[in-house]
Amino acid sequence: MDLSFRNLSSWLLAEALIALGYVRRARLKYLNGDYILSLYFHNPSKKEFEACVKWLIKHKFTFISVKDLESINNGERPFPKGGVLLTVDDGWASNETNIVEVIAKYEIPVAIFISTHPVEEGSYWWSYLGFRKSKNNDKRIEFLKKVSNSERLAVVDTFKKQFTLSREAMTIEQIHKISKSFLVTIGGHTHSHPILPNCDYLQLYDELNTSKQKLESWINKEIAFFAYPNGDYTIREIQVLKDCGYRLAFSNVPHYISRQHLQNHFELPRIGLLEGASLAENICRMVGVWHPTIKNIKAMFNWDTSIADKTVNYKVKKADLAVVKK
Numbered sequence: 001m002d003l004s005f006r007n008l009s010s011w012l013l014a015e016a017l018i019a020l021g022y023v024r025r026a027r028l029k030y031l032n033g034d035y036i037l038s039l040y041f042h043n044p045s046k047k048e049f050e051a052c053v054k055w056l057i058k059h060k061f062t063f064i065s066v067k068d069l070e071s072i073n074n075g076e077r078p079f080p081k082g083g084v085l086l087t088v089d090d091g092w093a094s095n096e097t098n099i100v101e102v103i104a105k106y107e108i109p110v111a112i113f114i115s116t117h118p119v120e121e122g123s124y125w126w127s128y129l130g131f132r133k134s135k136n137n138d139k140r141i142e143f144l145k146k147v148s149n150s151e152r153l154a155v156v157d158t159f160k161k162q163f164t165l166s167r168e169a170m171t172i173e174q175i176h177k178i179s180k181s182f183l184v185t186i187g188g189h190t191h192s193h194p195i196l197p198n199c200d201y202l203q204l205y206d207e208l209n210t211s212k213q214k215l216e217s218w219i220n221k222e223i224a225f226f227a228y229p230n231g232d233y234t235i236r237e238i239q240v241l242k243d244c245g246y247r248l249a250f251s252n253v254p255h256y257i258s259r260q261h262l263q264n265h266f267e268l269p270r271i272g273l274l275e276g277a278s279l280a281e282n283i284c285r286m287v288g289v290w291h292p293t294i295k296n297i298k299a300m301f302n303w304d305t306s307i308a309d310k311t312v313n314y315k316v317k318k319a320d321l322a323v324v325k326k
C-alpha cells in the first residue's frame, strides 16, 4: 500500500466496513445468489494482484472466463453461484509478470483488453502529459477527456514531439506469447485509447475496426470482446461495435452482473480495483460495498471530490498552457 493520507484514511474505513460485517454479508449474497462479480485491474503489482486472487479463492468464489460469460448469456451453461470474472485494461508490459504468471499459478482465467497504438509506439497518451510531476497532471488529462478527439490528438502530438518515454505497453511479441495460454483471452480496447463519444463517426469506426484487425493478426485468434476506454460509450458506440463484429462489451459502472445485466451484453458493469490502495479497501471494492459507501458519505457531506465532475478551471504552467491552447 502507498502510504498517502488518502490510502490510510480509506484503509481505516475499509477495516471498519469489514469489522461491521458488510463484506461478509455481501460475500454470502454472491455465494448464494445469481450474481457474477466482474472486476477490472490496470497495472497492479504482482503482490497486490495475487493478494486479491488469494482472497477470492479462500472465500470460495468461482472463477469464470469471458467466454464462459458468453456461454452463460447464450444459455449454454448455468448461471454460477459466486462467479467472478477478472479483466485487465490497456495492456501494460508488467501484466505478463504481475497478472499472467499469477493466473497461471492458480489456473484461473483472465481477459486482457489491449489498446494497439501504445503497443506499436510504447506509451499511453496520458503519460506524455504526465511526464512532469505536477499536481496539474490529472487535471490536464481530465481536460483532454472532455474535448473533441481531434483536439486531444493535436495536443498529445505536441507533447510527443518534445518527449520520449520508456516503454509502458506490452510488445507484440509479449501479446503473442501470453495469448497462447488457454487461460488468457485478449480483447479490444480501441487503437489509441480515445474517449469514444468524443470521436467523429470515422474516427470511432477506425478505432474499433483497426484495433480488432491488428490484434487478430498479432495473435491469430478472433477478437470478440471489448472494454470501453474510461468506461465511456453511447448507443452509437454499441452499434459500431456490433458492426465491427464484437459480441460483448464492458463498461466501468461499478456493479455486479445479474441475469438482467447479461441481457444488455454491450453494457456489462465492472468494479474497478485501485492500485496502491490497501488490501482491505480492495476487498471492499471487490464485493461491491466500497462505491455505495463512498457515495453515501459524499451525499451526507454534500461533498464531491471527483475531478471528472468538476468544471475544468485550473492553472497550468505557461509552457503547458501554450500547448493546451493549440
Ligand SMILES: [Zn+2]
Binding pocket: 089, 090, 189, 193, 228, 229, 230
Ligand atoms: Zn483503458
